[in-house]
Amino acid sequence: GENVEQHPSTLSVQEGDSAVIKCTYSDSASNYFPWYKQELGKRPQLIIDIRSNVGEKKDQRIAVTLNKTAKHFSLHITETQPEDSAVYFCAASSNTGNQFYFGTGTSLTVIP
Amino acid sequence: NAGVTQTPKFQVLKTGQSMTLQCAQDMNHEYMSWYRQDPGMGLRLIHYSVGAGITDQGEVPNGYNVSRSTTEDFPLRLLSAAPSQTSVYFCASSSLAGAAGELFFGEGSRLTVL
Secondary structure (H helix, E strand, O other): OOOEEEEOOEEEEEOOOOEEEEEEEOOOOOOEEEEEEEOOOOOOEEEEEEEOOOOEEEEOOEEEEEEOOOOEEEEEEOOOOHHHOEEEEEEEEOOOOOOEEEOOOEEEEEEO | OOOEEEEOOEEEEOOOOOEEEEEEEOOOOOEEEEEEEOOOOOEEEEEEEEEOOEEEEOOOOOOEEEOOOOOOEOOEEEOOOOHHHOEEEEEEEEOOOOOOOOOEEOOOEEEEEO
């Protein structure tokens, strides 16, 4: 099965700085890569996703890049704000969407 | 719309007891799934369903049963609870529409097995 690794496990940044979270995957059949944000005590919520036919996708301060050859993808958050503090999970799935494999999460703290 | 609704939110069981976690969605989603979330281990898929009458195993299915008799409901059953099943459980649904897409999660159910 798929194996998704996520780094770092914790990340602290100053408000206004950028944050980068990286994930690798093992199964070349995976072609859908979402990122979820989970605030303390809340449910995970999708913040951005990318499919294998695209190398980069942006949504305001958030961007995701994908390198299919190297089997890794990254989440970039610019101009971080305290409300960005949360746990972020990457995931990988095949096109059928039947099984999602999640990384172990990154706890991001934005220091005001 | 209520989205994905899970009950109960909290439950304490003794080893060997059985229980059912309920999950219902009102978005007419074909796909429903159950995950467990443990510290440092992310979200791991227990079972999933791509439609009424169809279920399949995920990464960690042992000790859990599911059924899908309707599009809306996808209950998770623990037949004989063990302390290793202490976790936070999330139900999630998605509209497959021929391709992987956003998972909509319930609020979670925190289960403690003593």
